Amino acid sequence: MSDxxxxxxxxxxxxxxxxxRRAYARRLKQTRPDDDxxxxxxxxxxxxxxxxxxxxxxxxxxxxxxxxxxxxxxPAAPDPAPALVVDVSPPSSExxxxxxxxxxxxxxxxxxxxxxxxxxxxxxxxxxxQWQAAAALADRLPPLDRDAEGAFxxxxxxxxxxxxxxxxxxxxxxxxxxxxxxxxxxxxxxxRRIAATxxxxxxxxxxxGWPREDAVIAASLPPRDAAVVVQVLRDAxxxxxxxxxxxxxxxxxxxxxxLQAGDARAFLDGHPHALRAYEAMLRRAPVARRVxxxxxxAPHLWAVAYRRWGVALAALAGLWLSFGLCMVxxxxxxxxxxxxxxxxxxxxxxxxxxxxxxxxxxxxxxAGAARAARRAGRRGVCAPGERTARLRAAGTRLGAWNWIAxxxxxxxxxxxxxxxxxxxxxxxxxx
Amino acid sequence: xxxxxxxxxxxxxxxxxxxxxxxxxxxxxxxxPLTPSVVGLDADGTVLVGRAARERLATHPERTVASFxxxxxxGHVARLGRGQGFRPEELSALVLRSLKVDAEAHLGTGxxxxxxxxxxxxxxxxxxxTLDAARLAGLPVERLVNEPTAAALAYGVxxxxxxxxxxxxxxxxxxxxxxxxLYEGVMEVRATAGxxxxxxxxxxxxxxxxxxxxxxxxxxxxxPPGERARVVRVxxxxxxxxxxxxxxxxxxxxxxxxxxGGIARARFEEAAAPLLHRLRAPLERTLSDxxxxxxxxxxxxxxxxxxxxxxxxxxxxxxxxxxxxxxxxPDTVVAQGAAVQAGLKARHAALDEVVMTDVCPFTLGxxxxxxxxxxxxxxxxxxxxxxxxxxxxxxAHAVTTIHDGQTRITVQVYQGESLRPDDNVRLGEVPxxxxxxxxxxxxxxxxxxxxxxxxxxxxxxxxxxGLQRRQVFRNGANLDEAELDARFxxxxxxxxxxxxxxxxxxxxxxxDALYAELRGEMRQHVxxxxxxxxxxxxxxxxxxxxxxxxxxxxxxxxxxxxxxxF
Numbered sequence: 001m002s003d004x005x006x007x008x009x010x011x012x013x014x015x016x017x018x019x020x021r022r023a024y025a026r027r028l029k030q031t032r033p034d035d036d037x038x039x040x041x042x043x044x045x046x047x048x049x050x051x052x053x054x055x056x057x058x059x060x061x062x063x064x065x066x067x068x069x070x071x072x073x074x075p076a077a078p079d080p081a082p083a084l085v086v087d088v089s090p091p092s093s094e095x096x097x098x099x100x101x102x103x104x105x106x107x108x109x110x111x112x113x114x115x116x117x118x119x120x121x122x123x124x125x126x127x128x129x130q131w132q133a134a135a136a137l138a139d140r141l142p143p144l145d146r147d148a149e150g151a152f153x154x155x156x157x158x159x160x161x162x163x164x165x166x167x168x169x170x171x172x173x174x175x176x177x178x179x180x181x182x183x184x185x186x187x188x189x190x191x192r193r194i195a196a197t198x199x200x201x202x203x204x205x206x207x208x209g210w211p212r213e214d215a216v217i218a219a220s221l222p223p224r225d226a227a228v229v230v231q232v233l234r235d236a237x238x239x240x241x242x243x244x245x246x247x248x249x250x251x252x253x254x255x256x257x258x259l260q261a262g263d264a265r266a267f268l269d270g271h272p273h274a275l276r277a278y279e280a281m282l283r284r285a286p287v288a289r290r291v292x293x294x295x296x297x298a299p300h301l302w303a304v305a306y307r308r309w310g311v312a313l314a315a316l317a318g319l320w321l322s323f324g325l326c327m328v329x330x331x332x333x334x335x336x337x338x339x340x341x342x343x344x345x346x347x348x349x350x351x352x353x354x355x356x357x358x359x360x361x362x363x364x365x366x367a368g369a370a371r372a373a374r375r376a377g378r379r380g381v382c383a384p385g386e387r388t389a390r391l392r393a394a395g396t397r398l399g400a401w402n403w404i405a406x407x408x409x410x411x412x413x414x415x416x417x418x419x420x421x422x423x424x425x426x427x428x429x430x431x
Numbered sequence: 432x433x434x435x436x437x438x439x440x441x442x443x444x445x446x447x448x449x450x451x452x453x454x455x456x457x458x459x460x461x462x463x464p465l466t467p468s469v470v471g472l473d474a475d476g477t478v479l480v481g482r483a484a485r486e487r488l489a490t491h492p493e494r495t496v497a498s499f500x501x502x503x504x505x506g507h508v509a510r511l512g513r514g515q516g517f518r519p520e521e522l523s524a525l526v527l528r529s530l531k532v533d534a535e536a537h538l539g540t541g542x543x544x545x546x547x548x549x550x551x552x553x554x555x556x557x558x559x560x561t562l563d564a565a566r567l568a569g570l571p572v573e574r575l576v577n578e579p580t581a582a583a584l585a586y587g588v589x590x591x592x593x594x595x596x597x598x599x600x601x602x603x604x605x606x607x608x609x610x611x612x613l614y615e616g617v618m619e620v621r622a623t624a625g626x627x628x629x630x631x632x633x634x635x636x637x638x639x640x641x642x643x644x645x646x647x648x649x650x651x652x653x654x655p656p657g658e659r660a661r662v663v664r665v666x667x668x669x670x671x672x673x674x675x676x677x678x679x680x681x682x683x684x685x686x687x688x689x690x691x692g693g694i695a696r697a698r699f700e701e702a703a704a705p706l707l708h709r710l711r712a713p714l715e716r717t718l719s720d721x722x723x724x725x726x727x728x729x730x731x732x733x734x735x736x737x738x739x740x741x742x743x744x745x746x747x748x749x750x751x752x753x754x755x756x757x758x759x760x761p762d763t764v765v766a767q768g769a770a771v772q773a774g775l776k777a778r779h780a781a782l783d784e785v786v787m788t789d790v791c792p793f794t795l796g797x798x799x800x801x802x803x804x805x806x807x808x809x810x811x812x813x814x815x816x817x818x819x820x821x822x823x824x825x826x827a828h829a830v831t832t833i834h835d836g837q838t839r840i841t842v843q844v845y846q847g848e849s850l851r852p853d854d855n856v857r858l859g860e861v862p863x864x865x866x867x868x869x870x871x872x873x874x875x876x877x878x879x880x881x882x883x884x885x886x887x888x889x890x891x892x893x894x895x896x897g898l899q900r901r902q903v904f905r906n907g908a909n910l911d912e913a914e915l916d917a918r919f920x921x922x923x924x925x926x927x928x929x930x931x932x933x934x935x936x937x938x939x940x941x942x943d944a945l946y947a948e949l950r951g952e953m954r955q956h957v958x959x960x961x962x963x964x965x966x967x968x969x970x971x972x973x974x975x976x977x978x979x980x981x982x983x984x985x986x987x988x989x990x991x992x993x994x995x996x997f
Contacts, residue, residue, distance in 0.1 A: 025615035028786050034776075034883050040788070044821050184718045404752035 005046035005053075015054045020047060024321055053139070055180065056173065133158070134166035138173035142179050144200045152200050156207050171208050182232070194232055201233065433778050434544045435534050436769025438578070439523060439561065439604030440559055441500040442629060442736065444468045445766035446530040448538060449774030451781050453766035454585060457535045458934035462938055466530060468603075471495035472511040477926050479639035479940075480529040483933060488942030489664050490947050492656040496522060498632055501604040503564075504557035520560050520910065521922055524567035529927055531570050544571045546773040548765050549885070550605035551792050552625030553576035554846055558885045563910055567919050574776055578602070579609035580789050581768025582734040587613045588771050594729025595621075597717070599747060601710070602735035604630040608713045610721040613729075616784040621721035622819045623792035631670075631737030633706055638666035638694065641702060645692045646685055655778075656974045658685055659900050660953075669694055671967060674739055684947075700742045703743050707746055714750065719912045725751060734761050770946055791881045794818040798843045798852040800833055812852050815879045822885075827878040829894075831871045838865055842891050858929045861902045863891045907964070935968055938983055945990055953990065962987050 006013050024047040033040040095252040137158050142151035159170050181197055184190035204210070210233045221229060435546035436454070438445045443465040447456045456464040461482050471484035472494045479487065485625040487495045494512045497517040502509075508516035527547075551563050558575055565572035576584075581596035586596065593614045611618055639662050643650045650659060665683045668781050672679030673696050680693040718725070731751055737743060738761050774782050796814040815828050832840065840860045849856025865873045878890040890901045910918065939961065946957045960983060967979035 021614055021617075025617040028617055028788070029784065032786055033788050033821075033823055037882070039819070039823065041824060044788075185722055185724055187724065270741075 005049040008043060008046040009050055010052070013050075013053070017054050018049060020050045020054055045281055056139070056141075056176065130162055130166050131169075134162050134169050137162075140190075141177050143172060144177060144197045153203060156203055160207055167208070174204065174208075175221060175229060179221070179229065229248050290339075295335065433534075433538055433540055434546065434773040434774040435531075435542055436576075436581075436766055436771070437530055437545050437547045438501065438763075438766035438769055439526065439547055439549070439564075439766070440468055440579070440956075441498050441605065442468060443563070443603070443633065443762060444526050444530060444547065446534050447765050447766040448534065449770045449779055449782075451779070451950040452591065454770035454774075456763055457534050457537045457765060457819060459529070460680065460717045461535075461855040461937055462934070463612065463861060464766075465495070465535070466526070468526050468527050468719070469495060469497040469521075470499070470511075470517070471831075474707075478525055479936065480525055480927060481933070482937035483940045485807075486937060486944050489657065490940070492660040497528065498604055499523065501628065501632070501786075504560040505556070515921075518910070520564040521567055521918060523561070523564035524922055525925070525927070527568035527570055529566055531568060531926065537572065542570065542803075543990060544773075544776075546572065546574045546576055546582045546776060547572055547767045548578045549575050550600075550602070550607065550625060550627060551579050551609060551623040552609040552627050553885070554627075554793070554856055555885070555887050556856075557627070563915060566915060567922050569919070569923070573884070574772065576769055576772040577609070577620075577789060577792075577885075578605075578624065578765050578768075579623065580606045580618075580787065581735065581772060582610070582650075582732055582764045583611045583613075583618060583620075583768070584787060585764045585768035586732055587618050588782070592729065594725055595721075595723050596730050596732060597656070597728055597751075597920055598732045598734055599714075599738065600625075600734040601743060602630050603737065604628070604632050604780055606710065608717045608722055610717050616786060618785070618787045619725065622717045623790055624716040624720070625792065626709060626713055626982055629706065631735070631740075634703060634737065634740065635663060635670055636700055637671050637708070638699065638909060639663050641694055641698070642669070642681070642683070642692065646683070646690050648685060670740070673699055673964045674741060696741070703742055705996075710743075710746065711750070732764075734764055736762050742747045742957045753878045769853050788821050789883065790819045790820060791816055791822050791885070792823065793846050795844070795858075795879055795887060797828075797830070797877055797880065798845060799830060806933045810852050811850055811871035812847070812855060815877060816881055818848065818993055820881075823880070823882045825878060825880040827876050829874050829876050831875075832865065832868070833870055836867045837870065837873070840869055840875055840891070842875075842889065844879075844887070844889055858887065859889075859902070861889055861891050861900050863898060863900050865893055866895060868895075879895050934980060937988065938980060939966070941987055942983075945987060955989065966986075 009020065009027060011020065014020070023123040024043065027043055028040070031039040031043050115376070137155065144152065159167060162170065178197060179189075179200075182189040182193050201210075264298065273287050433448055435457070436447050436449070438447075444467075445456060445465050446459075449455075449991050458464055459466045459481060463482070466481040467485040469481065469484040469488060471479040471487045471491060473479055484495055485497065486728040488497060489667070494519070496509045496511065499509065499522040499621055501515075502519045503523070504519070506518065508518055509522065510516045512517045527545075531542055531545070531944045545565065547561060547565060549558055552727065553561070559574060562572055575583070575735055579600045582598050582600060583596055594612070596611050596613060598607070599793065600609070600612065605625065606629040607623065610621045613619075617766045618799065639650060642662055642665060643654075647656055648658075650660075650662065654662070661683060662685075664683050669679040669681050672681075676691050676696075676927045678695045682691050684690075715839075728751065731747060733744070770788070771782070771785075773788065794812075794814045795816040798810040800810055813828060813830075816826050817823055820826075830840065830842075839862060841860050843852065843860045844858040845852050845855040846858055849855050863875060865921070874894045876892045876894060878892070880888045880890070882888070888901065888903050889898060892899045942957055942961045942964075946954055947962070964979060964983040967983075968976055
């Protein structure tokens with residue numbers, strides 16, 4: 001921990017950046033850069049450290065009064081340097097001082113009666129020391145740029161020794177730091193900065209099991225940031241051979257996009273029912289997520305079944321209609337057996353053409369969808385919204401091709417048996 | 432005894448002093464706050480500085496020099512007439528001397544010390560040259576201050592506002608951008624970037640090119656120097672005219688004919704697009720280095736006369752999505768800031784609560800070979816002090832030998848952002864000797880110390896022997912000690928034109944320039960006025976002389992107005 005930094009600033013650890021700046025300004029006037037170059041650099045480093053730490057800390061709850069160090073109020077421990085008091089509001093102007101949290105107080109616990117009846121199970125899984133170690137690691141995150149690889153490797157070794165649950169907390173801190181490191185001045189991720197953290201990503205990936213469909217990423221970050229992280233991780237890290245993160249997502253009656261889970265969420269963002277169905281699918285079929293072959297096949301089978309119920313009914317109706325027409329045309333006497341044979345032949349022809357066409361059409365569609373997804377991924381890092389829009393546009397294009405394919409396929413069950421039967425009947429009756 | 436602040440600019444210089452009420456500008460002999468940075472040599476060997484010299488640019492181009500700040504640190508020698516050559520340091524020294532004389536006359540006391548402003552993007556060599564110039568002028572200077580920082584100092588001390596402020600400093604020859612954060616009396620420079628060869632002069636040169644093209648002349652050696660100077664002068668007038676009007680008309684004497692023409696603002700803006708594009712890169716780098724969002728900027732300060740151009744103002748308004756700006760006098764704000772810095776240095780009580788921290792605007796590093804096996808040919812830059820590190824700063828880096836039995840390391844010091852040392856500015860080298868050992872066994876620590884004035888000191892320490900070498904660079908472009916002394920003596924012998932005649936000389940020089948440009952009746956008119964004025968100043972003195980001067984100046988203004996109809 002950087003206690004020394006806070007001590008140098010004469011400030012209690014806080015997440016209030018303005019207070020840190022004020023403390024720095026106060027100390028700077030005693031350590032002018034032209035008088036004391038080394039003191040100035042130390043002070044500057046302390047301030048940057050404090051600011052970095054403040055950004056990692058959660059902001060103070062709004063009801064709480066600012067955290068202050070007011071040694072003068074404590075007669076038991078008089079402070080020899082009242083000039084170094086950092087107070088946000090001058091005490092003299094406040095006749096009734098707001099409640100003050102003293103940093104030296106070890107336990108500012110609320111009254112026992114007000115304790116909520118919530119039992120936090122997480123600390124039960126690992127022992128206290130490990131949680132403390134995790135908190136220390138989360139605080140002591142080394143810089144993520146290229147120069148810091150050695151320090152980062154040591155840090156990761158520390159993380160590796162932690163059990164699963166405490167490790168999640170560290171992972172969360174790292175994710176926040178990464179996001180901060182990627183952001184350019186306008187708040188959007190910048191490719192150059194992402195590239196600078198790539199060595200760190202490569203080192204951290206095996207420790208945290210990146211890339212994967214990850215509850216930590218989804219739970220600890222806002223959805224936009226989560227999508228960015230998932231995308232960057234996927235772009236930066238080589239895919240695992242049995243990458244379970246690829247899921248075929250049905251996007252229309254027929255369309256399946258092989259997508260990363262993060263992409264899938266972004267893709268389905270505008271279709272709440274589809275997103276719900278997708279989440280349900282992930283919940284119900286965890287195996288499908290893990291086994292990539294099955295993940296590729298299962299939604300596909302579903303699509304085939306869908307088509308069978310939809311298109312096959314129409315095809316059967318057409319078949320029976322043409323069979324009936326055939327019976328009327330041959331007038332029932334000369335060739336009942338021939339007519340039955342013609343009916344069987346018609347069924348076979350229908351099944352063959354429809355099946356083959358369906359398989360081919362599906363392969364074309366799936367390949368196209370895969371290409372679209374790859375293209376969207378290759379375009380590099382872009383804003384999550386833009387990426388969603390691109391994927392959605394790709395989905396729409398595929399949808400249009402779907403309808404053309406449906407019309408084309410649907411014509412076969414009607415036309416082929418009919419033409420076949422009529423010509424067969426004409427041949428049999430000898431006309 | 433006082434410490435003064437000097438803005439030694441490309442086109443104009445100014446001097447100011449800190450008073451308890453704030454910085455105060457010191458007028459020169461002609462009574463103006465701005466002294467043109469032009470040096471000319473009179474026929475009798477006296478040196479003219481300022482207004483008078485600027486007027487002689489068109490009439491005596493071979494005996495007058497301007498814009499020498501752009502050549503600072505290059506060792507370029509300008510010849511005035513057939514006389515001796517002057518280096519940019521010496522020319523700057525003459526300007527500084529004239530400013531010093533003005534300040535002493537105004538303050539009534541001696542000047543003990545000065546703070547001089549330099550473009551933030553001046554490199555080590557150029558900064559040393561500026562210090563040499565001060566030394567040649569007999570002006571003790573300990574502190575250099577970056578121009579945008581000075582501007583922000585003046586602004587911050589005056590307004591006491593808080594927040595992030597961007598200083599956009601487009602002077603005559605240099606462009607600097609600085610982002611500062613002001614809070615609690617602290618003025619913290621967060622990032623600085625710039626372009627040392629981009630300024631108002633480039634826009635003038637562009638207009639001169641347009642005018643030359645319109646009049647079918649070539650702006651190269653084929654044109655006599657007098658005519659070239661006239662084209663530049665007309666271009667300057669057109670540039671100023673375009674500030675207030677959508678089109679500027681001009682009239683110029685080339686060869687034997689008076690030619691007329693006009694330049695529309697739209698045409699100028701189109702031609703200036705490449706220059707405007709060059710303004711963007713430093714802006715973007717400053718914003719990204721400081722990690723500041725556009726929305727968080729509390730204000731944009733425009734500094735430098737060139738920012739008066741509407742094309743610059745509209746560019747800034749477009750880039751920042753708001754009309755700039757904080758209203759300060761763009762010509763003198765740097766000098767005022769230098770005076771604030773002088774006050775800070777003297778620890779004036781009124782500035783007790785003010786602290787300024789600056790940054791080193793460029794990366795300083797050494798050339799190293801990453802891997803001995805991939806040949807010595809591939810050297811890369813190893814940054815020791817990264818750009819925009821707060822100064823004063825001292826950083827060290829360890830380097831090792833790459834060959835077995837290597838006994839020498841030459842630490843080559845570079846400044847710049849490129850990975851390849853050849854693309855950066857070479858500042859110098861420090862050779863050290865090492866004991867023989869296998870490759871990688873000997874380590875030397877290279878320590879760079881960059882002080883608050885922007886001076887770099889390099890120290891190389893060999894760990895095993897404890898040998899230390901410390902070096903402050905003065906390379907070939909800088910003068911060495913003996914030479915400095917010799918030139919100081921030579922310069923001291925040169926007489927500046929007497930101060931009390933400066934105003935008359937300036938007016939007469941201006942009349943000469945006008946005479947050279949006009950023809951016929953108008954020319955005769957000028958000659959009459961000059962004769963009358965010369966008679967007046969020999970016969971009368973005091974208030975009457977002042978009145979004659981004012982009348983003469985008014986006449987010249989009228990003639991000038993007649994010539995440039997905007």
